[in-house]
Every structure is written in C-alpha cells, then in structure tokens.
Amino acid sequence: DADVTQTPRNRITKTGKRIMLECSQTKGHDRMYWYRQDPGLGLQLIYYSFDVKDINKGEISDGYSVSRQAQAKFSLSLESAIPNQTALYFCATSDSRQDGELFFGEGSRLTVL
Amino acid sequence: AQSVTQLGSHVSVSEGALVLLRCNYSSSVPPYLFWYVQYPNQGLQLLLKYTTGATLVKGINGFEAEFKKSETSFHLTKPSAHMSDAAEYFCAVSDRRGYQKVTFGIGTKLQVIP
Numbered sequence: 001d002a003d004v005t006q007t008p009r010n011r012i013t014k015t016g017k018r019i020m021l022e023c024s025q026t027k028g029h030d031r032m033y034w035y036r037q038d039p040g041l042g043l044q045l046i047y048y049s050f051d052v053k054d055i056n057k058g059e060i061s062d063g064y065s066v067s068r069q070a071q072a073k074f075s076l077s078l079e080s081a082i083p084n085q086t087a088l089y090f091c092a093t094s095d096s097r098q099d100g101e102l103f104f105g106e107g108s109r110l111t112v113l
Numbered sequence: 114a115q116s117v118t119q120l121g122s123h124v125s126v127s128e129g130a131l132v133l134l135r136c137n138y139s140s141s142v143p144p145y146l147f148w149y150v151q152y153p154n155q156g157l158q159l160l161l162k163y164t165t166g167a168t169l170v171k172g173i174n175g176f177e178a179e180f181k182k183s184e185t186s187f188h189l190t191k192p193s194a195h196m197s198d199a200a201e202y203f204c205a206v207s208d209r210r211g212y213q214k215v216t217f218g219i220g221t222k223l224q225v226i227p
Contacts (some may be wrong), residue, residue, distance in 0.1 A: 100207030
C-alpha cells in the first residue's frame with residue numbers, strides 16, 4: 001500500500017459543484033501539503049499544515065479550503081469549482097525533524113467542465 | 114525569497130548519450146537542494162538531495178548532481194541515458210530555517226530517442 005494515498009484519482013465535475021479531495025498518510029509525518037500541477041508551471045503550493053492545529057495558505061489558496069482532520073488526514077475542498085481549477089493535484093508529507101524532503105501521493109486529476 | 118530556474122522545459126537525448134539537466138537556484142541562506150522525478154501518471158519521487166557535506170551527490174538509477182555554491186547551480190547528470198529515463202524532472206530548493214518551504218522549478222521533460 002502507498003504511504004500517501006489520494007482519493008479520488010480522477011474526477012470530472014461541473015462548474016459550481018463542491019469537490020473534496022482527500023489525502024491520508026501512514027508515514028507518521030507531522031507536515032502535510034497540497035500542491036497543484038499545471039503544464040509549464042511546475043508545482044504551486046495551495047495550503048500546508050504543520051500539525052492538526054496549524055494550517056497556512058500557500059501561493060494560490062484563493063478558491064480552495066482545507067481541513068486537517070487528524071495528523072494522518074488532510075483534505076482539500078473546492079467550494080464552487082471553476083474550469084481554471086482543472087489540474088493535477090498532489091498531496092505531500094514531510095517530517096519537520098528532517099531536511100524538507102517531500103513524499104508525494106500519486107495525484108488526483110480534476111476536470112471541471 | 115528563494116527561486117529555481119530550470120533551463121529547457123524539454124530536452125531530447127539519444128539512448129546511451131549523456132543526460133544533463135540544468136538547475137540554478139537563488140536563496141538568501143544555504144539551501145537544501147533536491148531533484149525529483151515524475152514518471153507518467155505517477156507522483157513525484159526523490160531522485161537525490163544535497164543537504165550538507167560532499168557536494169557531489171549520487172542518487173537512484175545512476176543519476177548524480179553537483180552542488181556548486183559559486184555558480185548557484187545543482188545540475189543533474191547521467192552518463193548514459195536509458196529509455197526508462199524518459200520522465201519529467203523537477204529541481205527544488207528548501208530553506209534551512211524552521212519553515213523549510215520548498216520551491217520547485219517548472220520541470221524539464223526528458224525524451225530519450227532510440
């Protein structure tokens with residue numbers, strides 16, 4: 001089983017719908033992240049969480065919200081999806097005692113029509 | 114603020130040829146440096162990293178990178194390309210302070226020609 005699991009892996013939805021992407025990890029890491037990947041733009045940080053009570057906005061948080069339900073679970077929500085949120089979304093984890101190395105899930109591909 | 118520049122969004126090499134993917138960084142403090150690889154339909158995985166010590170770092174699948182502080186570079190190399198090396202490669206920099214924010218380059222897609 002993967003250490004960082006994302007669900008769903010693929011989702012097609014319509015403009016205006018609410019969408020939740022979920023992430024769970026078995027690595028025991030305290031830090032969790034949501035990134036968005038678009039062709040030619042690399043990875044952009046949406047939100048990050050240092051622990052259950054510490055959630056922070058990243059570079060592109062507008063239109064997104066997150067919830068850290070437990071140390072092992074971090075979900076990303078799009079309250080009202082729009083077409084330019086069509087992208088590949090990655091959850092990642094890291095250990096604050098280490099060097100910043102990130103461990104990624106396999107991604108959730110979201111298409112907003 | 115830190116930043117990463119990857120020269121060449123697409124690189125093509127022949128099978129057996131040298132692979133060289135370029136990465137330059139900007140950081141106000143000594144950084145941690147990473148190369149990640151993304152195979153089609155997969156997440157990113159660590160290829161290698163520089164944190165401290167020896168500036169020539171060896172990673173998985175025969176790749177290596179050299180941290181050159183004077184040139185603010187961390188170029189990725191492999192002596193002989195294999196077809197299986199076709200993937201997208203991302204250079205990343207992390208600061209050494211408490212937050213350890215990671216900044217990624219835009220990625221370089223490597224094509225290996227038979």
